[in-house]
Amino acid sequence: MSELTAPQGVQFTVCARVHIGGKYYDMDALSAQQAAFIADKLNVQGLNAALAGRGRMDTAKSPPIEEVFPDFNE
Numbered sequence: 001m002s003e004l005t006a007p008q009g010v011q012f013t014v015c016a017r018v019h020i021g022g023k024y025y026d027m028d029a030l031s032a033q034q035a036a037f038i039a040d041k042l043n044v045q046g047l048n049a050a051l052a053g054r055g056r057m058d059t060a061k062s063p064p065i066e067e068v069f070p071d072f073n074e
Contacts, residue, residue, distance in 0.1 A: 001028060020065070021072045037068045 001015040016027035018038055030038065040059050047057045066072050 001026070020069060023071070025069075034068055037062060037065070 001013055003011060003013055005011050017024045018027060018030075019025075025034070027035070027038075040062050044057045044059050051057070062068075
């Protein structure tokens with residue numbers, strides 16, 4: 001979570017969250033392994049959007065999501 005100030009002097013708080021399996025996770029609270037997992041998935045998602053049906057990328061090297069987020073199936 002970060003405190004930001006607009007040029008007009010208004011202060012506000014922002015936070016980055018990711019939605020996984022019906023739960024929201026605060027990006028600042030993720031472990032290094034969880035953050036790397038999310039980064040890999042987002043990179044592959046962006047590449048697949050850029051390829052637009054001409055090819056498909058996969059994250060075969062990534063561990064299963066249940067291993068990275070133990071509470072995924074709860």
